[in-house]
Amino acid sequence: MAAGHSDHYDVIVVGAGVVGLSCAWRTAERGLRVLVIERARPGAGASNVAAGMLAPVGEATWGEDRLLDLALESHRLWPRFAEELAAAAGGEIGYLDLGALHVALDRDEAAELRRRFELMRSLDLEADWARPRACRELEPGLGSVTAGVHAPHETAVDPRSLIVALAAAFEAAGGRLEVAEVTAAVLDRERFAGVRTQDGREHRARATVLAAGSWSAAEWLPAEARPSIRPVKGQILTLRGPASEPVCERIVVGERVYLVPREDGRLIVGATIEEQGFDTRITAGGVHELLREAYRALPDVAELELVEANAGLRPTTPDNLPLIGAGEVAGLLLATGHYRNGILLAPVTAERIAEMLESGHPEPVAEVAAR
Ligand code: GLY
Numbered sequence: 208m209a210a211g212h213s214d215h216y217d218v219i220v221v222g223a224g225v226v227g228l229s230c231a232w233r234t235a236e237r238g239l240r241v242l243v244i245e246r247a248r249p250g251a252g253a254s255n256v257a258a259g260m261l262a263p264v265g266e267a268t269w270g271e272d273r274l275l276d277l278a279l280e281s282h283r284l285w286p287r288f289a290e291e292l293a294a295a296a297g298g299e300i301g302y303l304d305l306g307a308l309h310v311a312l313d314r315d316e317a318a319e320l321r322r323r324f325e326l327m328r329s330l331d332l333e334a335d336w337a338r339p340r341a342c343r344e345l346e347p348g349l350g351s352v353t354a355g356v357h358a359p360h361e362t363a364v365d366p367r368s369l370i371v372a373l374a375a376a377f378e379a380a381g382g383r384l385e386v387a388e389v390t391a392a393v394l395d396r397e398r399f400a401g402v403r404t405q406d407g408r409e410h411r412a413r414a415t416v417l418a419a420g421s422w423s424a425a426e427w428l429p430a431e432a433r434p435s436i437r438p439v440k441g442q443i444l445t446l447r448g449p450a451s452e453p454v455c456e457r458i459v460v461g462e463r464v465y466l467v468p469r470e471d472g473r474l475i476v477g478a479t480i481e482e483q484g485f486d487t488r489i490t491a492g493g494v495h496e497l498l499r500e501a502y503r504a505l506p507d508v509a510e511l512e513l514v515e516a517n518a519g520l521r522p523t524t525p526d527n528l529p530l531i532g533a534g535e536v537a538g539l540l541l542a543t544g545h546y547r548n549g550i551l552l553a554p555v556t557a558e559r560i561a562e563m564l565e566s567g568h569p570e571p572v573a574e575v576a577a578r
Contacts, residue, residue: 213409213410214242214409214411218413219242219243219410221243221389221402221418222244223243223249223250224252224253225257226545226549226552227416229373229553230418230542230556230557232292233561234564236380236561239564241383242384243377243383243384244387245384246388249370252420252421252519252520253420253521254550255367256441256443257519258465259363259364259366259475259550260467261363262361262363262551263361263551264307265358265361268326269326271528273528273576273577274527277528277552277555281552284554284558292376295372295380298371300364300368301363301368301369302362302364303470305363305458306357306359307459307460308357308457308459309356309358309461310342310354310460310504311353311354311355312504317353320354321354333358333360334357335357337357338354346455350506361458369550388404391403392429398536399414399538399539402415402427414569416540416541417540419543420520421437432534434541436530438484438485439480439482440482441477441479441480441518441519442477442479442481442497442516442517442518443479443519445476445516446474446512447512453468454505454507456468462500464496465477466504476497478497494516528576529542529545530543531556531572532559532560533563533570
């Protein structure tokens with residue numbers, strides 16, 4: 208297509224991470240004409256390095272009740288989302304009912320875990336206190352464990368398989384995915400009317416969805432349309448051993464580490480939480496901390512091969528709540544700011560965005576989050 212050419216869609220989604228593609232797929236399924244624009248490749252941001260824990264109980268924390276409600280709602284949507292996606296894409300996405308075991312490895316950690324357990328109970332979350340023997344019955348590979356909390360309904364998905372499936376399902380639903388860098392907003396009077404890409408082309412749509420993760424506060428947006436998003440760095444490792452002898456069968460969570468087993472023998476070890484701007488260097492300190500804590504929890508990790516070390520950037524808002532809904536400029540919707548929960552919150556984000564796009568009545572971000 209020549210520079211200067213203008214094309215027209217019902218919806219443009221900027222960003223082909225799990226959130227952007229989920230919104231795009233669910234919207235295309237409703238019969239709208241959708242273009243996704245991605246500057247690198249699908250999942251190139253946080254999605255490709257995420258562990259894929261779908262763990263609302265483990266992520267629950269003090270003072271975040273609205274986020275918890277959203278997380279629980281999305282967790283309930285996940286089984287159907289996974290099933291429909293696998294059917295639409297004709298491939299598996301590594302969705303597993305693993306359950307999670309939170310472990311304390313010394314007395315201080317046990318006191319902290321007890322506090323977290325009391326919180327879980329006060330929020331009516333499904334979790335049981337487990338003594339050391341019960342922990343070891345669940346996970347015989349554990350090291351010296353002082354106490355545990357078993358959250359049996361936590362699940363996981365492989366975000367890389369998820370991205371491939373979402374892209375396939377989206378295209379099968381009639382959507383179009385383009386790799387291009389967005390360089391400017393197209394405004395029609397005060398209204399957002401689309402975007403311009405580096406090759407000079409203009410892409411117009413009735414609505415544009417900003418799903419650019421940590422890059423959502425982009426300079427190409429009008430200043431008043433830029434959401435308050437900052438990147439929070441996470442370093443994460445992939446280990447690998449024989450699939451027939453996994454070092455754990457559940458998600459194992461320590462105070463400073465989580466371990467997520469995949470069916471093929473990989474074990475994801477995550478993740479640091481660092482305020483480092485857009486820095487994505489892998490540091491000796493980060494890798495050391497993750498391996499040290501993984502080894503404390505499950506000593507057999509020492510036998511595994513270290514196959515990858517990555518760093519991703521979590522798109523984070525001041526209150527940790529995602530931005531889902533209409534932003535400050537008419538015609539622009541936000542689907543960003545999911546911090547630690549982008550994969551978990553993808554189904555609920557997609558349902559809400561698709562509904563708003565189909566009805567033509569976008570709701571303001573804060574109201575959507577409060578529902
Ligand atoms: N969801 C876990 C993390 O962001 O590290």
